[in-house]
Amino acid sequence: MEEINMTFEAILPELKAGKKAVRTGWEGTELFVILQAKTTFEGDPLNPYFLIKTADEAYSMWSPTDCDILATDWQLVD
Numbered sequence: 001m002e003e004i005n006m007t008f009e010a011i012l013p014e015l016k017a018g019k020k021a022v023r024t025g026w027e028g029t030e031l032f033v034i035l036q037a038k039t040t041f042e043g044d045p046l047n048p049y050f051l052i053k054t055a056d057e058a059y060s061m062w063s064p065t066d067c068d069i070l071a072t073d074w075q076l077v078d
Helices: 008-016 066-070
Strands: 020-023 030-036 039-041 044-046 049-054 059-062 074-077
Touching: 008 020, 008 030, 008 066, 008 074
Parallel strands: none
Antiparallel strands: 020 030, 020 074, 030 049, 039 044, 049 059
16 A cells, blocks of 8 residues: 555545544654544533544544644555
8 A cells, every 4th residue: 555645634534534544754652543433421422532542552632733734744544
């Protein structure tokens, strides 16, 4: 599979479709970002939110920074 760098605007529909993405510019333990679909918590609606998976931790909530939104080094991962 050829690795293609994408913008956040291009990767967002892929995340909404359930795919995983990462920035190649990240040099830490970041493995991928996913979008958790709308669900419920204690019977109340819970809006969709991003999660990040790292090599040394469990999933954590994630919000893209300005740098992440403007970056052009996003790639889909398996």
